[in-house]
Amino acid sequence: xxxxxxxxLFNFEKTPLNVVMAFVTVALVAAFFAGAVNYxxxxxxxxxxxxxxxxGLLISMYVFFVVSSTGLCIISSIGHVFGIPExxxxxxxxxxxxxxxxxxxxxxxxxxxxxxxxxxxxxxLTPGLTSAIWWMGTLYGLYLTFICLExxxxxxxxxxxxxxxxxxxxxxxxxxxxxxxxxxFGFLVSRPSAxxxxxxxxxxLSAMITGxxxxxxxxxFRYKMNFPEKVAIMLxxxxxxxxxxxxxxxxxxxxxxxxxxxxxxxERAATILHAIKHPNFWFGELTLGMLIxxxxxxxxxxxxxxxxxxxxxxxxxxxxxxxxxxxxDTLLYPMTTLKRAEYELAPTFVEYFPSATEFAIGLGGIGxxxxxxxxxxxxFNLDETAHH
Amino acid sequence: xxxxxxxxxxxxxxxxRACESACKEENGVLLLKDHYRIWVGVKEAEGQFPNISxxxxxxxxxxxQHCDNAPCQQVCPTNAxxxxxxxxxxxxxxxxxxxTYCINACPYDARYVDxxxxxxxxxxxxxxxxxxxxxxxxxxxxxxPTKVRVFGDLDDPNSEISVLLANKEYRQVKEHLGTKPKLFxxx
Numbered sequence: 001x002x003x004x005x006x007x008x009l010f011n012f013e014k015t016p017l018n019v020v021m022a023f024v025t026v027a028l029v030a031a032f033f034a035g036a037v038n039y040x041x042x043x044x045x046x047x048x049x050x051x052x053x054x055x056g057l058l059i060s061m062y063v064f065f066v067v068s069s070t071g072l073c074i075i076s077s078i079g080h081v082f083g084i085p086e087x088x089x090x091x092x093x094x095x096x097x098x099x100x101x102x103x104x105x106x107x108x109x110x111x112x113x114x115x116x117x118x119x120x121x122x123x124x125l126t127p128g129l130t131s132a133i134w135w136m137g138t139l140y141g142l143y144l145t146f147i148c149l150e151x152x153x154x155x156x157x158x159x160x161x162x163x164x165x166x167x168x169x170x171x172x173x174x175x176x177x178x179x180x181x182x183x184x185f186g187f188l189v190s191r192p193s194a195x196x197x198x199x200x201x202x203x204x205l206s207a208m209i210t211g212x213x214x215x216x217x218x219x220x221f222r223y224k225m226n227f228p229e230k231v232a233i234m235l236x237x238x239x240x241x242x243x244x245x246x247x248x249x250x251x252x253x254x255x256x257x258x259x260x261x262x263x264x265x266x267e268r269a270a271t272i273l274h275a276i277k278h279p280n281f282w283f284g285e286l287t288l289g290m291l292i293x294x295x296x297x298x299x300x301x302x303x304x305x306x307x308x309x310x311x312x313x314x315x316x317x318x319x320x321x322x323x324x325x326x327x328x329d330t331l332l333y334p335m336t337t338l339k340r341a342e343y344e345l346a347p348t349f350v351e352y353f354p355s356a357t358e359f360a361i362g363l364g365g366i367g368x369x370x371x372x373x374x375x376x377x378x379x380f381n382l383d384e385t386a387h388h
Numbered sequence: 389x390x391x392x393x394x395x396x397x398x399x400x401x402x403x404x405r406a407c408e409s410a411c412k413e414e415n416g417v418l419l420l421k422d423h424y425r426i427w428v429g430v431k432e433a434e435g436q437f438p439n440i441s442x443x444x445x446x447x448x449x450x451x452x453q454h455c456d457n458a459p460c461q462q463v464c465p466t467n468a469x470x471x472x473x474x475x476x477x478x479x480x481x482x483x484x485x486x487x488t489y490c491i492n493a494c495p496y497d498a499r500y501v502d503x504x505x506x507x508x509x510x511x512x513x514x515x516x517x518x519x520x521x522x523x524x525x526x527x528x529x530x531x532x533p534t535k536v537r538v539f540g541d542l543d544d545p546n547s548e549i550s551v552l553l554a555n556k557e558y559r560q561v562k563e564h565l566g567t568k569p570k571l572f573x574x575x
Binding site: 119190 | 482486
C-alpha cells in the first residue's frame with residue numbers, strides 16, 4: 001500500500017489516452033450522480049419500466065457488473081488458488097477489479113430496488129429461502145466479504161496462506177452466488193424462453209469470458225500495449241483459454257437457440273426468434289461479443305495480444321448487449337393471460353427502451369468502476385510483488 | 389379455515405367492466421395506467437365480413453388466481469408475499485422491497501406496483517375490505533349484473549362454488565405450470 005497525498009492522487013501523466021480516460025470517467029461519474037438525484041426526486045417514474053416490463057437496464061447493468069466481478073475472481077484463481085505460475089501475477093489486479101465491479105453493481109442495484117433498507121432488514125428477519133434472489137444477494141454479500149479479506153492479505157498485510165484461504169472461499173461462494181443469479185432467470189416458470197438449466201451454467205461460462213476480456217483491457221491500459229515478456233506469455237495463454245471458452249459459448253448459444261426454435265413450442269420459439277432477429281443479438285451479442293474476439297484469437301493463434309485487447313473492448317460491448325438481452329428477451333413475451341385484446345389493443349411483443357436516467361445510472365456505474373480502479377491503482381501496488 | 393376460490397361463468401360476461409370499477413372503488417386502486425387488480429380480456433370475433441362468427445367473440449374476466457403453489461410467493465426474497473388465512477396469496481407492504489421479481493414470476497400478470505405504498509399490489513379477494521367487514525362476497529362479484537362470479541370456500545362441499553364445480557365442466561389457466569390456480573372458468 002502506497003502512502004500518497006491528495007495532490008499526488010489526482011496527478012497523472014497527461015498522455016492523450018489518459019486524458020480521454022479521465023474525461024470519460026468524470027463524465028460517467030457525473031452522469032451516475034445526476035441519474036441518482038433524478039431517481040431520488042422522482043422514484044421509479046424516472047425509469048421506463050412498466051407492469052409488462054418490470055426489469056430494465058439497471059438490472060442488466062447489475063448483472064453486467066457482478067458477471068465481471070465473478071469472472072475476474074475465477075480468472076485470478078487460476079494463478080492464486082490453483083497455483084499456475086504464469087497467472088499468479090494477475091491476482092491483486094484482478095481481485096481489486098472484482099471488488100470494484102461488484103461494488104459498482106451494488107451501487108446500481110441500490111437505485112433499482114425500491115426499498116434497499118427494508119431489504120437489509122427483512123433479508124435477515126424473514127428470509128425467503130425458496131427465492132433465488134435471496135440466495136444470490138446473500139451469497140454475493142458473503143463473496144464481497146471474502147474477496148475484500150483476500151485483497152487485504154494480498155495487498156495490504158501480505159499473508160499468502162490467508163489470502164489463499166479467503167481466495168478459495170471467495171471463489172466457491174462467488175460461483176454459488178453467480179449460478180444463483182442465473183437461477184433468478186432460470187427458475188421463472190412463467191417465462192419459457194428463460195426457464196431451465198441453461199442460465200445457471202451459462203452465467204459461469206460467460207463470467208469467465210468477461211473476466212478474460214477485462215484482464216486484457218486492464219493489462220493493455222497498464223502497459224500501454226508494450227507488454228513485458230512475462231506479461232506477454234501470460235496473456236498469450238489467457239488468449240488461448242479465452243478462445244476455448246468462446247468456442248464453448250458459441251456452441252452453447254447455438255444449441256440453446258436451436259432447442260428453443262425446434263418444435264415451435266408456444267411462447268418460447270416466438271420469443272427467441274424475435275430476439276435473434278434483433279441487431280442487439282446478431283450484431284451486439286454475437287458479432288461484437290463472440291465472433292470478433294474469437295476470430296482474432298483463432299487467426300493469430302492467440303499471439304496477437306494488441307489485437308486481442310481491442311477485440312476485448314468489442315467483447316465487453318457485446319457482453320453489455322448479452323446482459324441487456326438476457327433481461328429484455330426474458331420479458332419480451334406479453335403475459336396476456338386471457339387478455340387477448342386488452343383495452344382494444346392487440347398484444348404484441350413488449351417494448352422497452354431505457355430512459356435517460358436509466359442510461360445515466362447504468363452507464364455511470366462504469367464510471368464508478370473506472371474511478372475506483374484509478375484510485376486502487378494509485379493507492380495499492382497492483383503488480384506482482386517479489387514473494388510470488 | 390376456509391380455502392377461497394372463484395368460479396367464473398365467463399360466457400355470461402357482457403364486458404361492462406363494472407367489476408373493474410367496483411374493485412378500484414372498494415380497494416382504493418388508483419386510476420393510473422397499469423393500475424388494476426382485475427380486468428376483462430376480449431377475444432375478438434373471428435372471420436371476415438359478412439361471415440363473422442358472433443359466437444367466437446368472448447370476454448374473459450380475470451385477476452390473481454390465488455395459486456395454491458404460487459410462483460410469486462416462492463420467489464419473494466423477504467417473504468413479503470405469503471399465504472394468508474383462507475389460502476389467499478397476500479402481500480405484506482412492510483416487508484416488500486420492491487424488487488418486482490414477483491411481477492416477473494407471475495404467469496398471470498396479476499401484479500403491479502401500487503404508487504400509494506410503493507410496493508407490489510394484487511387482488512386480495514377483498515379480504516382486507518369486504519370480508520374483513522363481515523361480507524361474504526367480493527366487490528367484483530357483488531356488482532356483476534350477469535352474475536359471472538361465484539366466490540366461496542372450496543373445502544366446504546356445500547358451498548355454492550363447490551356445488552357448481554362438482555356439477556359443471558371447467559378449465560383453469562396455465563395449470564400445466566403446476567401453480568394450482570383457484571380461478572375456475574365454467575365451460
